[in-house]
Amino acid sequence: MSEPGRNQNSFSGDIEDPKAQTGDTQEVVPADRKSEAAAIASFSLPGEEVSTLPRAEQSYRVFVESMVEGAVTLLPDGAISFCNSRFSEMVGFPVRRCPGTCFERFLAPEQVPLFRSLLESCGRDGKDAEFTIVASDGRQMPARISMRRLADRPGCELCLVVTDLSKQKQAEQARAFLAAIVDSSEDAIVGTTLEGIIVSWNRAAERLYGYTAEEMAGRHVALLVPDHNPSEVNRILASIKRGESVEHYETQRLRKDGGLLDVALTVSPVRDPSGMLTGTSAIYRDISERNRAEREHRRLMAAIEQLAEAVVITDVEGAIEYVNPAFTAITGYSRGEALGRNPRILKSGKQDAQFYKNVWDTILEGNVWRGDLINRRKEGTFYSAETSITPVRDERGRISHFISVTQDVTERKRLEAQLRQSQKMEAVGRLAGGVAHDFNNLLTVISGRSSIVAEGLAPSDPTRASLEEVIKAADRAASLTRQLLAFSRQQVLQPRVLDLNEVVVNIEKLLRRLIGEDISLITAFDVHLGRIKADPGQMEQVLMNLAVNARDAMPKGGQLTIETRRILLGDNSSEARLNVPPGPYALLSVTDMGVGMDEQTRLRIFEPFFTTKDPGKGTGLGLSTVYGIVRQSGGHISVRSEPGQGATFEVYLPEADSKERERRSCARDCPAG
Helix, strand or coil: CCCCCCCEECCCEECCCHHHCCCCCCCCCCHHHHHHHHHHHCCCCCCCCHHHHHHHHHHHHHHHHCCCCEEEEECCCCEEEEECHHHHHHHCCCHHHCCCCEHHHHECHHHHHHHHHHHHHCCCCCEEEEEEEECCCCCEEEEEEEEEECCCCCCCCEEEEEEECHHHHHHHHHHHHHHHHHHHCCCEEEEEECCCEEEEECHHHHHHHCCCHHHHCCCEHHHHCCCCCCCHHHHHHHHHHCCCCEEEEEEEEECCCCCEEEEEEEEEEEECCCCCEEEEEEEEEECHHHHHHHHHHHHHHHHHHHCCCEEEEEECCCCEEEECHHHHHHHCCCHHHHCCCCHHHHECCCCCHHHHHHHHHHHHCCCCEEEEEEEECCCCCEEEEEEEEEEEECCCCCEEEEEEEEEECHHHHHHHHHHHHHHHHHHHHHHHHHHHHHHHHHHHHHHHHHHHHHHCCCCCCHHHHHHHHHHHHHHHHHHHHHHHHHHCCCCCCCCEEECHHHHHHHHHHHHHHHHCCCEEEEEECCCCCCCEEECHHHHHHHHHHHHHHHHHHCCCCEEEEEEEEEEEECCCCHHHHHCCCCEEEEEEEEEECCCCCCHHHHHHCCCCCCCCCCCCCCCCCHHHHHHHHHHHCCCEEEEEECCCCCEEEEEEEEECCHHHHHHHHHHHHCCCC
16 A cells, blocks of 8 residues: 555556656646546555455466566546556656656647547547557657546546557568568469469459459469360479478469460469468479470570571671581581681681671671671681571660571582583684684685686796695684584584493504604593494594694693593482483593683683683684584583592483484394385
């Protein structure tokens, strides 16, 4: 019990006289209320026996001081008559200074009217409301104030229990923040029980599957599984029940409209604070577009990998990042040898630095460059490359890569050159033939008139000798016209079915005398060689001209090889590049070990009057005559040569028709009449 005449705080010692508290701004409790405040402070309730108060007071002291909530009693006018230590900690105000202080001082100003209203209406049944407690240092704390009047009579004090809601609010905010994060996630997040019953469904899940959260609450997650794999959910739930997560599992799920989705699924166990498994949390990421892009990428890569054109991708510095198999086939460089290197490994030296500068200037400006390159293969040979180089821009519009697509057009250009050469030879042939005919007519007049005049002169006449020189010159000129006519394929031939091996054998002795002793002649015959249809004299002319050309190419001697071989050309054979129709052929091959020739010379070798010999040492009609005879005989001729490597002339003569051979055989073997 308190001593009479003193208002003692039950838990905090004597209450100081407010007038003695200098500098204190708290409200002062009138003196006539001190006895009532003392009763409240001792928690003596109506009807209690005075003899029981000391013991009850001790119990209440222990109880109130052990509370985690703040405990406050107010006088009818709102002044604090008592508070426990916990409330003192909340407001940062000493316990001994709280009595007499108006409680409203610790409330946010805007909440004071609500507090006064509750005070006026509060009875023994009590009132609850949330307020913001403002501490003496300005800190604010959310709190729930539960108030109850101690008795239903005017002027009776109130008891307040102040509960700190800071942690609760923080937890609520954290839960709200977490819920907002879940709801704003681009991935569908679905929570289920351990049995697979859906308990949470975020907005992304609504967008992904087409079901609202209300539609899915309480339903089984198996609703989303296509019919062809209904046991999948059970396997996942079994893993969760074992405490295992299912990570990055790619599967399919079913939308509300029946469409299928490709999803990447991660399912994790959910545990309560005690660690007990309570459910699952599943994150679904729509990978339909990614899978579609990957499939498209695979199709694109498969197409690029199978292109006949070489594809090269480089970075902006020119370092190679990708090459397709065609690149290896064309250049000889493997993918491993090319990656990381610069395309300059293909430079041939046939194009100057300014050419390559123009290429780089074009593509660095963002334009596509198209043109022809002369490149060098790994093993050193050159090839013509029809190329386009395209800049690739990133999402910001900056050039990030270059793509080069190259087609090896070496063979096409060779055929084009061959066609142009053939057309040129055809044109020259028509011109030479026309000139030869007219010139031959003039020579006939010159030779005839000269002969007539010469016959009328005496043998001793000096004029006769001059005319004989004119006649000899006319004969030599006539020989040239015959060669021109042979080139232009306008001379009269007398073809018949013959054995090319016999033609070579018959002229072999003459050829040995023609080429001289310092050149050895080697012949090789194919006993299975088919017969051809040609003028035997013209075939001998072909052999003689080719032998003379070989002799002139070997001024220091050497070896001349004449070979025959039966060959069957097909559409896909390597000889198809010669533009020779498919079928059976007799091949006449003449090979020397001479000085050879470069590409420019090889392309002009059959032109009339073209010669590499010194002036006065050749007419330039020998090989053109060969060309004309072969073409007029229905055959084809080609030459292979490199400087210092000699030359090989190959004459393809079609085998005679089987019916023609049979007719000739019958005419020879059957008796006449």
